[in-house]
Amino acid sequence: xxxxxxxxxxxxxxxxxxxxxxxxxxxxxxxxxxxxxxxxxxxxxxxxxxxxxxxxxxxxxxxxxxxxxxxxxxxxxxxxxxxxxxxxxxxxxxxxxxxxxxxxxxxxxxxxxxxxxxxxxxxxxxxxxxxxxxxxxxxxxxxxxxxxxxxxxxxxxxxxxxxxxxxxxxxxxxxxxxxxxxxxxxxxxxxxxxxxxxxxxxxxxxxxxxxxxxxxxxxxxxxxxxxxxxxxxxxxxxxxxxxxxxxxxxxxxxxxxxxxxxxxxxxxxxxxxxxxxxxxxxxxxxxxxxxxxxxxxxxxxxxxxxxxxxxxxxxxxxxxxxxxxxxxxxxxxxxxxxxxxxxxxxxxxxxxxxxxxxxxxxxxxxxxxxxxxxxxxxxxxxxxxxxxxxxxxxxxxxxxxxxxxxxxxxxxxxxxxxxxxxxxxxxxxxxxxxxxxxxxxxxxxxxxxxxxxxxxxxxxxxxxxxxxxxxxxxxxxxxxxxxxxxxxxxxxxxxxxxxxxxxxxxxxxxxxxxxxxxxxxxxxxxxxxxxxxxxxxxxxxxxxxxxxxxxxxxxxxxxxxxxxxxxxxxxxxxxxxxxxxxxxxxxxxxxxxxxxxxxxxxxxxxxxxxxxxxxxxxxxxxxxxxxxxxxxxxxxxxxxxxxxxxxxxxxxxxxxxxxxxxxxxxxxxx
Amino acid sequence: xxxxxxxxxxxxxxxxxxxxxxxxxxxxxxxxxxxxxxxxxxxxxxxxxxxxxxxxxxxxxxxxxxxxxxxxxxxxxxxxxxxxxxxxxxx
Amino acid sequence: xxxxxxxxxxxxxxxxxxxxxxxxxxxxxxxxxxxxxxxxxxxxxxxxxxxxxxxxxxxxxxxxxxxxxxxxxxxxxxxxxxxxxxxxxxxxxxxxxxxxxxxxxxxxxxxxxxxxxxxx
Numbered sequence: 001x002x003x004x005x006x007x008x009x010x011x012x013x014x015x016x017x018x019x020x021x022x023x024x025x026x027x028x029x030x031x032x033x034x035x036x037x038x039x040x041x042x043x044x045x046x047x048x049x050x051x052x053x054x055x056x057x058x059x060x061x062x063x064x065x066x067x068x069x070x071x072x073x074x075x076x077x078x079x080x081x082x083x084x085x086x087x088x089x090x091x092x093x094x095x096x097x098x099x100x101x102x103x104x105x106x107x108x109x110x111x112x113x114x115x116x117x118x119x120x121x122x123x124x125x126x127x128x129x130x131x132x133x134x135x136x137x138x139x140x141x142x143x144x145x146x147x148x149x150x151x152x153x154x155x156x157x158x159x160x161x162x163x164x165x166x167x168x169x170x171x172x173x174x175x176x177x178x179x180x181x182x183x184x185x186x187x188x189x190x191x192x193x194x195x196x197x198x199x200x201x202x203x204x205x206x207x208x209x210x211x212x213x214x215x216x217x218x219x220x221x222x223x224x225x226x227x228x229x230x231x232x233x234x235x236x237x238x239x240x241x242x243x244x245x246x247x248x249x250x251x252x253x254x255x256x257x258x259x260x261x262x263x264x265x266x267x268x269x270x271x272x273x274x275x276x277x278x279x280x281x282x283x284x285x286x287x288x289x290x291x292x293x294x295x296x297x298x299x300x301x302x303x304x305x306x307x308x309x310x311x312x313x314x315x316x317x318x319x320x321x322x323x324x325x326x327x328x329x330x331x332x333x334x335x336x337x338x339x340x341x342x343x344x345x346x347x348x349x350x351x352x353x354x355x356x357x358x359x360x361x362x363x364x365x366x367x368x369x370x371x372x373x374x375x376x377x378x379x380x381x382x383x384x385x386x387x388x389x390x391x392x393x394x395x396x397x398x399x400x401x402x403x404x405x406x407x408x409x410x411x412x413x414x415x416x417x418x419x420x421x422x423x424x425x426x427x428x429x430x431x432x433x434x435x436x437x438x439x440x441x442x443x444x445x446x447x448x449x450x451x452x453x454x455x456x457x458x459x460x461x462x463x464x465x466x467x468x469x470x471x472x473x474x475x476x477x478x479x480x481x482x483x484x485x486x487x488x489x490x491x492x493x494x495x496x497x498x499x500x501x502x503x504x505x506x507x508x509x510x511x512x513x514x515x516x517x518x519x520x521x522x523x524x525x526x527x528x529x530x531x532x533x534x535x536x537x538x539x540x541x542x543x544x545x546x547x548x549x550x551x552x553x554x555x556x557x558x559x560x561x562x563x564x565x566x567x568x569x570x571x572x573x574x575x576x577x578x579x580x581x582x583x584x585x586x587x588x589x590x591x592x593x594x595x596x597x598x599x600x601x602x603x604x605x606x607x608x609x610x611x612x613x614x615x616x617x618x619x620x621x622x623x624x625x626x627x628x629x630x631x632x633x634x635x636x637x638x639x640x641x642x643x644x645x646x647x648x649x650x651x652x653x654x655x656x657x658x659x660x661x662x663x664x665x666x667x668x669x670x
Numbered sequence: 671x672x673x674x675x676x677x678x679x680x681x682x683x684x685x686x687x688x689x690x691x692x693x694x695x696x697x698x699x700x701x702x703x704x705x706x707x708x709x710x711x712x713x714x715x716x717x718x719x720x721x722x723x724x725x726x727x728x729x730x731x732x733x734x735x736x737x738x739x740x741x742x743x744x745x746x747x748x749x750x751x752x753x754x755x756x757x758x759x760x761x
Numbered sequence: 762x763x764x765x766x767x768x769x770x771x772x773x774x775x776x777x778x779x780x781x782x783x784x785x786x787x788x789x790x791x792x793x794x795x796x797x798x799x800x801x802x803x804x805x806x807x808x809x810x811x812x813x814x815x816x817x818x819x820x821x822x823x824x825x826x827x828x829x830x831x832x833x834x835x836x837x838x839x840x841x842x843x844x845x846x847x848x849x850x851x852x853x854x855x856x857x858x859x860x861x862x863x864x865x866x867x868x869x870x871x872x873x874x875x876x877x878x879x880x881x
Contacts, residue, residue, distance in 0.1 A: 118849055125848035154682055154715050157838040157860035161714045161749045162878050168749075175751040182755075185696065185726040190685035190719045191836075197751065214878065217861035341725065345754060370729055682836045711881055746881075 012053055013106045019046045020095050020102070027091045034083040043091070044073045050098070055280050061111050062101050068120040069094050081126075090126065093119055124220070138208040142229035145211065148178070148196040149222040158218050160195065166214045171203020180338050182370075200229065271335050279335075282328035286321060293317050329617065333520055337372040340418055343382055344369035347416060350386060354393045361400055362393065363411040368418035373425050374520045380497055381427075381517075384490040388429045388513055389414070391487070396433035396511055406508070408432065413510075423525060424541055425517045432510040436503075441465045463503045464601035467491040497521055500541065500598050516541060516598075524618045526647065528639065529595070530611035532582035537618065537637055537647045538595065544604055545596040546612060555592045555608050560661055564606050566596055573606030579657045600651040602658070607650065618647075632656055672698055675705045676743075682715035692723045699732060707738035712746050721755035728757065763880050764806060766790045768798040768824065769813040769842070774865075778811060781869040782876070795824035802834060809880050810834075814843040814850065822850075822857045829858040838879035842867075 023046045030039045051066035072090075075081040097116045104111035145167075149160055167173060178196040201211070211226050212219075293314070300306055300314070344366055355362040373381075397403075397412035404410055415430040438459070445451050445465045457465075467487050494501045499517035518524065518541050526537040527546075547566075549555050556577060564573045573594060576582075593612050599605035618637040632652040637645055672695050680688065695702050704720075724734045736758045739747075747753055765787050767778045779789045790805060792798035794816055802810070810828065814821040821841050828834045841854050841862040851862060863875050 117852065121848040121852040124852075154836070156855060156858055157836045157879075159714050159881075161717075161746055162881060164749050165881075166874070166877055175749075177751040177755065179755070182725050183722065185693075185722060188689070188719075188722060190689050190715060191682060193715070193718065195714070195718055195750065195752075217878075220855070342754075366731070683833060713881070742881075 009057060012057060013102060015053070016050060016102050017099065019050055020099050022046060024092065024095045027088060027095070030083060030091075031088045037077070040073070040077045044070070044077050047073055052280065052283075055277075056285070059101075059105055061113055061116065062098065062105070065094070065098060065101065065116045065120060068123045069098075072123050072126060087126070090119070090123060094123070139205050140208070140228045141202060141204060141206065143199075143201040143206060143208070143211060144227045144229040145199040145201060146196075146225040146227075147199060147215075147222060148224070149193045149218070151192045151194070153193040153218065153221045154191055156217075156221070158221070160193070160197075163214055163218070164197070164199075167199065167201065167211065170206050170210055171201050174200040174202075179342075180375075182339065182341060275331065275335055279328060279331050282324050282331060285324040286328060290321065293321065333374075333523065334372075336374050336376070336520065338375040338378060339370045339372050340378060341369045343378050343385075344416075344418070346382075347389065350389060351393065351414060354390060358393055359399060360393060360397050361411045362397065363409075363413050365413065365415045366417070367415075371418040371420055371425060372519075373517065376521060377497055377517065380493065384493045385416075385427065385429070387487075387490050389416070392429060392431040392433065392511070396431035396435075398433055420519075423519065425519060427515040427517070428512060429515075430510065430512040435507040435509050435511050436463055436466060436505040437507055438462045458603065460504075460603045461601050463505050466503065467501070467601070498524070498539070498541065500600070502598075524635075524637075524647065525615065526618050526637070527595075527615050528613040528645065529593075529609040530613060531576050531580065531609050533610075534580075534582065535613065535639065535643060535645045536609075537616075537645050538597070538609075538650060539634075539647065540615065542597045542650045543595055544598060547594040547596065547606075549592045549594050549608070555594075558608070560657060564594070566604065566606065569604065571596070571604050571606055572602070573608060574654060574657050576607050576609060576653070579653060597650040597654075599654045602651070602654055605650075605654050607653070672700050672702045673705065674702060676709050676712075678708050678710045679712075680709065680716040681711065681713040685715060685719055688716065688719060692719070696723070696726060699730065701733045701735070702727065703735045703737050705737040706743045707740050709740045709743040712743060714746075714750060717746060717750060717752055717756070721752050724757050725755060762786050763808040764788045764790065765809045765811065766792060766798060766802060766807045767811045768792045768795065768816070768821070769811075770794060770816045771813070774813060774842070777869075778872065781872050785873070785876075795819035795821075795827065798824060799827055799831075802828065803831065807834075807837065809876070810837060810839045812839065812841060814841055822854050822859070825854065825859050826857040840875060840879060 023043055026039050026043045026046070030036060030043070033039065047066055047070050051063050051070060054062035054066065069091075072081070072087075076083065076087070081087070097119050101111045101116060147160070147164075153160070164173070164175070176198045178198055179194065181194075183194055208226055208228075212224075215222070215224050300310065347366060348364060351362055351364045392414055397414070398406070398408075400410040403412060413430070413432040415428065417426075417428045417430075419426050441462055442451070442457075442465070445468065448468075450465070450468055451457065467490070491501055494515055494517070497517065498521060499515055502514045502516070503511065504514070505511040518539075524537075525540040527540055527543060529536055529538055545566075556575070558573070558575045558578075560575055560578045561572050562575070563570055565571075591611065593609050594606045595609060596604050596606050616637075616639075632649050633646045634649040635647045637647060639645055674691070674695060677684070727734055734757060736756070739758065744758075747756060747758060753759060762785075765778075765782055767775045767789060768791075769775050769778075770793050775791045779791070783789055790801060790807065792801050795812075795818055798810070798812070801807070812821040812824055816824075819827070821843070825839050825841070828837070828839065838860040839858065841850075841859045842865050843850055843862055844865045846864055854862060860879060861875060863871060
């Protein structure tokens with residue numbers, strides 16, 4: 001979305017020159033007082049904000065220069081670069097260069113970049129000289145290397161394979177391909193690089209220099225990180241903050257914790273540079289919108305009378321802010337998204353191996369490998385999905401002879417599909433095998449005391465018994481399903497990441513598992529609802545449908561659990577007011593709403609709420625530890641008006657209601 | 671079943687031709703066998719393109735088989751850890 | 762195995778490069794200046810170009826830029842020989858399309874290891 005920024009350029013330049021003057025003063029102060037970390041931080045911040053605002057206006061000459069300067073300043077503030085004469089000179093020179101750039105740009109001229117390029121080269125040279133404080137870390141037996149070529153890496157005739165080959169001459173290499181997103185075939189430019197690697201290099205006393213030398217020609221064309229993988233060998237000082245000094249016997253012994261300060265493993269993530277630019281654009285726009293809103297607000301405060309065109313302007317700015325922050329949020333979220341390709345890639349092999357073991361023939365159909373999902377979820381999903389596959393192969397599909405006798409093709413079908421729908425990620429794992437024996441499930445569950453003989457279960461509930469702990473209808477422990485990761489754990493794992501798992505099975509025909517997952521674990525898409533003047537949030541992933549109800553008063557007087565015809569089913573609906581013991585005297589809402597939610601083993605169920613308010617993306621805040629564990633609340637959130645609301649775990653609300661009804665009935669001797 | 675023979679020398683300068691050839695194979699939507707027996711020199715850019723080709727077909731459930739990949743070819747694949755993306759599993 | 766072109770106005774430099782690389786089974790071609798070099802590469806397929814920076818006529822960086830304009834040589838590895846460790850030269854060189862550089866005077870081993878990063 002474009003924006004007419006001309007009116008704001010004047011203030012950008014004004015601020016820019018002021019900032020450069022400030023930077024100059026700070027640098028001079030730094031010369032007199034090199035240890036002053038506050039000055040260093042301040043200089044860094046000035047440079048960083050100049051880079052950001054120049055970026056908003058598209059002044060790439062300034063952003064390029066500021067970026068090079070920022071890189072150097074970052075080393076200074078990390079303590080990896082000494083502050084000496086040469087550095088001070090270059091910093092002062094840099095402020096001059098940027099001032100000249102701004103002056104040209106302000107005058108509407110194309111700035112002359114010869115000077116800035118030359119200084120950039122000098123700054124770059126300084127960054128890379130071995131005149132750093134890390135000299136003691138430069139020899140080790142094990143190195144961890146991140147090698148991430150930029151898109152344009154191949155343009156100068158450099159070939160990653162040759163560099164990796166030379167790296168291999170220094171020691172033993174363990175290479176892992178790192179590809180977060182496989183590009184689309186259409187429109188691919190084969191001259192651009194999209195591969196990356198992490199490398200473990202092991203050998204005797206390998207010098208860091210030897211490694212960096214191999215990449216010396218390409219350091220501006222890639223992101224390279226060379227880290228000592230053997231922290232015990234780096235002579236970093238013992239961190240006394242983490243230990244204690246025992247002076248009891250007059251001698252000081254310092255104990256340190258196991259993690260030394262060097263080489264702490266961080267959770268890192270690679271992000272496409274264009275994505276960062278996009279994020280920067282959005283945040284720049286948000287900043288501007290925010291400033292404009294502030295200005296408008298101050299005006300409005302002074303003028304008691306608000307002309308309609310002012311209100312409209314305000315509204316436009318608000319819309320802009322909405323759009324930009326939504327855009328920013330989406331982009332940030334999408335940074336964490338990865339296609340499931342690498343996970344799906346493993347399935348054919350797993351299926352092939354397993355099918356040989358159980359001597360069954362399988363026709364594997366896979367689709368949706370490019371569906372994206374939060375990268376953390378991919379790791380957590382692997383185990384449950386593999387367990388479902390094992391299950392399908394072991395218990396689901398029959399051996400070829402049996403299939404033949406049942407008139408089925410000898411090859412069993414195993415279908416694994418992933419897709420996105422309604423903002424959620426869906427998985428389906430389907431086999432055309434035995435299907436679940438409802439009789440066996442009921443028998444076993446009854447024997448285990450899991451079932452109340454007076455409460456008949458419908459088909460779905462019976463199928464859901466497969467998820468009950470300790471229940472398995474396998475007559476013997478087979479060789480592949482004996483690992484102990486049962487269906488109950490599959491369900492737990494899925495629910496831990498905020499998902500739902502459903503099962504449909506027909507004896508003799510087959511079984512389908514359907515998993516529904518949120519796109520992200522950190523954001524919850526929720527529906528804010530009103531129940532007797534209290535606000536709650538219901539996760540959208542649990543909601544199947546909402547129905548407006550006629551005849552308000554009647555619905556508030558329904559018993560705790562009553563029946564309702566929804567689509568082709570008769571479902572049970574829960575009167576939440578009664579479930580929550582909220583006073584009837586609060587009166588009825590004129591427009592109660594029936595929400596059809598996923599009641600897990602109870603199937604779709606209805607809950608009546610007084611009103612539907614907005615839908616929100618919420619960052620879930622878990623309840624503090626000092627609250628008793630409430631099973632039907634899964635977290636809390638803060639609304640726009642500052643109110644704190646609870647997030648309902650509908651399935652548990654329903655379970656609770658059924659339990660209390662059961663107790664009530666038992667108590668009443670029903 | 672489509673058959674495709676890779677040249678002896680494939681590098682970044684020849685990728686437009688290669689891409690067009692691969693494009694045609696994709697459009698046929700039929701399984702492909704790639705004969706890599708004649709390959710003497712191949713670079714990262716070319717292998718990268720081939721990896722994308724294999725993944726693209728895989729996405730459409732079309733199978734790619736490798737026929738007699740030459741030593742130089744395998745060496746490069748190992749150097750780049752591309753065996754998974756290329757779906758090539760040789761010692 | 763590879764066809765290597767050395768462009769340098771000093772005979773002795775060309776001799777050193779030949780002496781170092783010919784034993785590795787490469788075919789060495791020579792040119793005294795940039796213009797001759799450009800002519801040669803269009804008559805003969807060349808797999809790697811080694812060029813000095815300071816020469817009469819066009820310098821190594823200008824030569825590189827001209828080479829890059831030829832479609833068949835857009836990605837051919839080009840190694841720049843230079844006597845000064847100047848970040849400005851490296852910067853300009855990269856912009857012109859130089860693949861890598863080697864500081865003069867160099868030991869033959871350095872030339873060989875540079876080569877290993879340029880051709881297979």
